[in-house]
Amino acid sequence: MDKLLIRGGRELRGEVLISGAKNAALPELCAALLTDQPVVLHNVPRLQDVSTMLKLVRNMGVTAERDDNGTVRLNAADLTNPEAPYELVKTMRASVLALGPLLARFGHAKVSLPGGCAIGSRPVDQHIKGLQAMGAEIVVDHGYMVARLPAGRTRLKGARILTDMVTVTGTENFLMAAALAEGETLLENAAQEPEIVDLAEMLIRMGAKIEGHGTSHIRIQGVEKLHGCEHAVVADRIEAGTFMCAVAATGGEAFLRHARGDHLDAVIDKLRDAGCTVKPEKDGVRISSKGPAWEHLKAQSFSTTEYPGFPTDMQAQFMALNVIARGASMVTETIFENRFMHVNEMVRLGAHIHVEGKVAMVEGVQQLSGATVMATDLRASASLVIAGLVAEGETLVDRIYHLDRGYDRMEAKLRGLGADIERLTGAAAA
Numbered sequence: 001m002d003k004l005l006i007r008g009g010r011e012l013r014g015e016v017l018i019s020g021a022k023n024a025a026l027p028e029l030c031a032a033l034l035t036d037q038p039v040v041l042h043n044v045p046r047l048q049d050v051s052t053m054l055k056l057v058r059n060m061g062v063t064a065e066r067d068d069n070g071t072v073r074l075n076a077a078d079l080t081n082p083e084a085p086y087e088l089v090k091t092m093r094a095s096v097l098a099l100g101p102l103l104a105r106f107g108h109a110k111v112s113l114p115g116g117c118a119i120g121s122r123p124v125d126q127h128i129k130g131l132q133a134m135g136a137e138i139v140v141d142h143g144y145m146v147a148r149l150p151a152g153r154t155r156l157k158g159a160r161i162l163t164d165m166v167t168v169t170g171t172e173n174f175l176m177a178a179a180l181a182e183g184e185t186l187l188e189n190a191a192q193e194p195e196i197v198d199l200a201e202m203l204i205r206m207g208a209k210i211e212g213h214g215t216s217h218i219r220i221q222g223v224e225k226l227h228g229c230e231h232a233v234v235a236d237r238i239e240a241g242t243f244m245c246a247v248a249a250t251g252g253e254a255f256l257r258h259a260r261g262d263h264l265d266a267v268i269d270k271l272r273d274a275g276c277t278v279k280p281e282k283d284g285v286r287i288s289s290k291g292p293a294w295e296h297l298k299a300q301s302f303s304t305t306e307y308p309g310f311p312t313d314m315q316a317q318f319m320a321l322n323v324i325a326r327g328a329s330m331v332t333e334t335i336f337e338n339r340f341m342h343v344n345e346m347v348r349l350g351a352h353i354h355v356e357g358k359v360a361m362v363e364g365v366q367q368l369s370g371a372t373v374m375a376t377d378l379r380a381s382a383s384l385v386i387a388g389l390v391a392e393g394e395t396l397v398d399r400i401y402h403l404d405r406g407y408d409r410m411e412a413k414l415r416g417l418g419a420d421i422e423r424l425t426g427a428a429a430a
Contacts, residue, residue: 011252020233037228100177158183251291
């Protein structure tokens with residue numbers, strides 16, 4: 001099992017290329033299931049979850065080719081097996097995104113209940129209720145969602161869908177299903193994330209009729225058929241935010257090429273309040289920070305919430321910054337009930353953190369010390385890397401397969417900025 005060995009204490013300087021967003025690429029790979037014509041996606045990140053999704057669609061009969069430049073070519077003309085088996089989706093919650101497209105195009109689907117990071121409950125009941133409102137018959141049988149259209153129907157029907165909570169993957173599933181439904185669908189309490197806007201823009205390129213994406217009310221006029229398209233995946237705002245926190249914690253200056261400052265307003269505001277200089281520029285964002293953090297940065301309290309608020313996917317990384325900034329802070333997690341699993345590992349590095357329910361109280365320390373730590377989920381992995389970059393001595397991060405699910409060659413990008421970090425494999429990692 002691979003590990004990362006980090007020797008802390010180096011400033012980060014230079015330029016890093018921000019990859020395409022995982023949370024846009026995965027639904028967009030599923031959107032290719034909606035048409036029998038070729039779909040070309042550019043800027044697709046090289047991630048474990050993307051590889052898993054490609055295996056999944058290939059298992060259905062889709063032709064899917066990926067080159068070294070981040071381009072994926074898909075053709076679902078000969079899709080013969082509208083099923084997502086457990087063996088292929090047990091490590092990836094995004095597999096539920098296949099349900100809407102398969103049901104909309106073929107009238108039936110069988111999708112395993114998904115797996116993924118153990119960061120709390122992410123129920124699929126909202127997906128099921130929404131698709132049932134569009135006329136689908138869905139049962140959960142032996143760990144599978146089995147869906148079909150009623151006898152005599154050939155298409156889903158438009159509906160008003162009001163979810164009990166804001167759900168990103170639910171909004172994406174309904175968007176894709178409604179694109180081929182009969183009549184109008186209105187999504188209320190819809191998620192507003194940039195990745196949803198990007199998916200909607202791809203669907204519009206395929207011939208879908210969508211209005212209001214990027215707001216809480218999205219209106220879709222269903223069409224009988226969608227065609228192929230060419231589309232570039234939007235830059236990953238969470239990867240960009242992670243590198244911003246790394247630069248802020250270690251000091252130095254970096255230009256994040258392709259990063260979208262307008263997608264990171266809440267994070268950038270907190271970084272500026274902490275004492276960093278952040279400047280959106282043409283085709284990227286520049287961040288600079290004086291080190292050491294204890295002398296120049298002020299800890300910031302924040303609460304996670306739905307977009308455009310502070311993202312839960314940046315909570316752990318910003319906490320790593322608070323750990324070595326001057327002062328006390330309160331971090332409140334409102335999205336997932338089990339997303340403080342990185343706290344115990346940070347404490348091993350010398351952090352002072354106390355958790356009470358949904359709130360983590362952090363008291364900044366002047367210096368962290370290297371230790372062996374274990375990643376517990378995707379964003380926790382990134383937070384431990386950031387902490388290791390500023391810790392004195394060597395930090396060994398175990399179970400980094402979590403990291404590989406959501407970051408495209410993170411250690412190589414950090415080395416390009418001057419970090420002393422290496423991946424240990426095989427006997428070296430034992």
